[in-house]
Amino acid sequence: MSTDSAMSSLISPDTSVSPHPTLKLGVMASGSGSNFEAIAQAIADRQLNAQIQVLIYNNPGAKVAARADRWSVPSVLLDHRNFSSREALDEAIVSTLQQRGVEWVIMAGWMRIVTPVLIAAFRDRILNIHPSLLPSFKGNRAVEQALKAGVKIAGCTVHRVVTEVDSGEIIMQAAVPVLPDDTPERLQNRIHAQEHCIYPRAIALAASQVSID
Ligand code: GRF
Numbered sequence: 612m613s614t615d616s617a618m619s620s621l622i623s624p625d626t627s628v629s630p631h632p633t634l635k636l637g638v639m640a641s642g643s644g645s646n647f648e649a650i651a652q653a654i655a656d657r658q659l660n661a662q663i664q665v666l667i668y669n670n671p672g673a674k675v676a677a678r679a680d681r682w683s684v685p686s687v688l689l690d691h692r693n694f695s696s697r698e699a700l701d702e703a704i705v706s707t708l709q710q711r712g713v714e715w716v717i718m719a720g721w722m723r724i725v726t727p728v729l730i731a732a733f734r735d736r737i738l739n740i741h742p743s744l745l746p747s748f749k750g751n752r753a754v755e756q757a758l759k760a761g762v763k764i765a766g767c768t769v770h771r772v773v774t775e776v777d778s779g780e781i782i783m784q785a786a787v788p789v790l791p792d793d794t795p796e797r798l799q800n801r802i803h804a805q806e807h808c809i810y811p812r813a814i815a816l817a818a819s820q821v822s823i824d
Contacts (some may be wrong), residue, residue: 615780619738621806622687623773629705631660631818631819632660633660633661633662634646634659634660634661634715634814634815634816634818635664635711635712635714635715635717636650636660636661636662636663636664636665636686636713636714636715636716636717637663637664637665637666637707637708637711637713637716637717637721638665638666638667638717638718638719639666639667639668639704639716639717639718639721640664640666640667640668640673640675640718640719640720641669641670641673641675641717641720641721641722641723641761642667642670642673642674642675642720642722643673643674643675643720644673644674644675644676644678644679644719644720645652645803645806645807646720646740646806646807646810647663647675647678647720648678648679648682648718648810649666649668649806649807649808649811649815650663650717650810651678651682651684653661653810653811658749658811659811659812659814659815661715661737661814661815662684662709663682663684664678664687664708664713665686665687665707665708665713666679666684666685666686666687666713667686667687667690667707667708668686668688668689669689669691669700669702669721669722669723670689670690671688671690673747675719675720676688676784676788677784678818679715679734680757685704686710687707687710689704691723697723697724697725697726699728700723700725700729700781701725701728701729702728704729705728705732705733706726708733710730713733714736715733715736715737715738715814715817715818716729716733716736716737716738716772717738717810717814718737718738718739718740718772719740719781719810720740720749721739724776725737725763725772726774728775730772730773730774730794735771735821736811736821737771737772737780738769738770738771738772738782738814738817739769739770739771739772739777740767740768740769740809740810740813741753741767741768741770741777741807742767742783742799742802742803742806743756743757743764743765743766743767743768744755744764744765744767744768744784744786745770745777745778745781745784746778747760747762747775748760748775749778750776754795754799754802755795757789758789758793758795758798762785762789763788763789764786764788764789764800765786765787765789765798765801765802766785766787766805767784767802767805767806767809768781768783768784769781769783769784769809769810769813769814769817771817771820775812779787782813782816782817783812783813784809785805785806785808785809786787786805787801787802787805807814
């Protein structure tokens, strides 16, 4: 076990997850997609009983699209630059997710603010991961915010998505130490490793708390 993982700790209200039917996930991502990869790997390893029905991404050339191809997950590009408003983009997202039979929406590095159009269509069934211990350091550049504030413990949070950014119910968190010689990149890498551990577990935990009608 590395020093980082030995010093990192999981913070969760309940990690004993009850069994649930196969979850039908729709993942939304804008960039690299390492969290998409971690979720796909957890499913393949049977640590998460789920299926990724579709990946929606908004940036042509985003690395996450190639990852989806490698996992044989269908992907749909919805470029926000082609929509007249946030609501119009979200209407297209909802329609795509519903066509693919998605029950749970997993935002994994989706770098757009979402609107009530999406939130109402999947109420309580949209999750996001944020690289801070919420409610501290909401919004962009959370890792830089934490370093600037001089905190000694940083981390990541999986939470339900509500209209206010980075503010919904906290499902699971993991903490990592901030080391004296940390740069934003080093701390980000340490946080990322924990994101990959908690996101699949948090999906299962959240699903065990909400039933699909
Ligand atoms: C993660 O740090 C996540 O917390 C934030 O966006 C980043 C996505 O990384 N919301 P990746 O694309 O999954 O590698």
